[in-house]
Amino acid sequence: MIDCQSGGSRQFAGVLKPALKKDALEDPVGFRRALRAWFEKEGKDYPWRRTRDPYAILVSEVMLQQTQIAAVLGRGFYARFMERFPDTRTLASAEDDVLLKTWEGLGYYRRARMLREAARVVEEQCGGEFPKDHQAVLGLPGVGRYTAGAVMSFAYDEAQPLVDGNVARVLARLMDFSEEIDGGKAQKQLWAWAEELLDRAYPRIYNSALMELGQTFCRTGQPDCLECPVAKFCRTRHPAELPKKAKRVKVTELDEHVVFAERDGCVLLKKLEAGRREGMWRLPERAAAEVADWALLHRRKYGITRYRVTLHVHADEGIEAGEGEVWQPHADVPGLVMPPADRAALAAVTGDAEEIA
Known part of the structure; x- marks a missing residue:
């Protein structure tokens, strides 16, 4: 009752x-x-x-x-x-x-x-x-x-x-x-x-x-x-x-290390072929040990599902293009689909506000 x-x-x-x-x-x-x-x-x-x-x-x-x-x-x-x-x-x-x-x-x-x-x-x-x-x-x-x-x-x-x-x-x-x-x-x-x-x-x-x-x-x-x-x-x-909800899944902290490489008016990007970001372009990722001594240009945090990610953007120290990585003209970058964190990081590094648009 x-x-x-x-x-x-x-x-x-x-x-x-x-x-x-x-x-x-x-x-x-x-x-x-x-x-x-x-x-x-x-x-x-x-x-x-x-x-x-x-x-x-x-x-x-x-x-x-x-x-x-x-x-x-x-x-x-x-x-x-x-x-x-x-x-x-x-x-x-x-x-x-x-x-x-x-x-x-x-x-x-x-x-x-x-x-x-x-x-x-x-x-x-x-x-x-x-x-x-x-x-x-x-x-x-x-x-x-x-x-x-x-x-x-x-x-x-x-x-x-x-x-x-x-x-x-x-x-x-x-x-x-x-x-x-x-x-x-x-x-x-x-x-x-x-x-x-x-x-x-x-x-x-x-x-x-x-x-x-x-x-x-x-x-x-x-x-x-x-x-x-x-x-x-x-x-x-x-x-x-109210309402009562089950306890939230614990957030996992992750680090991502990417490189900003720029040559002849182009920036090195990679198109992802699988996963939730399939079809999107992002800065080329490298292992933490490989870029440990490279200059850090930018750092930012972002969330994705149950992960809290710290994105580290390193300066180019003689990077070579890897599989699936392409030198994209800067003029073409605004038209590419990019994860928000990568686009914002790229804008921060280049000082180009239009990159965020």
Whole structure:
């Protein structure tokens, strides 16, 4: 049973949290109405909310998997990608260099390649028509349960539940769910609640509102419960302590040693042929022992998955081009796809701000 203490509010972190007045599962209609009324008045205007094009929505969802909305919009990633690849036909035929250059700066480049694979399936197996069936969308390369549901609800207004990071946080607090949400059992429960609370009459609005609630009032850390439009439906007494997550994987420290070699207006670079950076160009790497006595030009740190990397850039002490390493004219470097750390290091060494662009 839910502990509905008397009184209009509960104390947390020095402010008052509105007390539970109605249970969302017992009054789902009231919960949906309150959420919809807030969103229809206060919901943000994003480019992907102005369209019903399933392809454009898919692009936005894939970009937002690992990137903040502010970065996707503020740095023009979404607009630039859609201008270069406005439909599945243009994306399906994209060359690797062009695709990665357009995606540059977003990281996790596998996402761009999986988007292209999905576009190719649409072109080759669906006659260029984006599928309208949920299972068909779910079958596209790189598309999981959340992404398929997002496309179906936002493009076709089909009643599909969604659970992303924001929704999981909202549901964990709403239901006072104290289990670690990373586990399979917990995920099954969260999806079950999402299904039960789903507004089947207005799925597009409802799912957008639930996600935005997690981005705004029900944000990570200390939520704004006093202004939350559905606070009266929230069970938890300690929202800042939820959701519970498994302990993070320990970050591993790594060192990388690369060389800045410049001759006759060219810089030595290597195109990577495998791994997460496949198809990208970077400064040639050498073993630490080989460059131990070489002058250090620049040092910078960057993070990649569970690694914290220190990149050391050494001066050329008579380096010879190795396998796959090419002398690239400086004028061509801005057009090459490079990891952000390498591009920033190269800019720092050369003093050329345009290298970062």
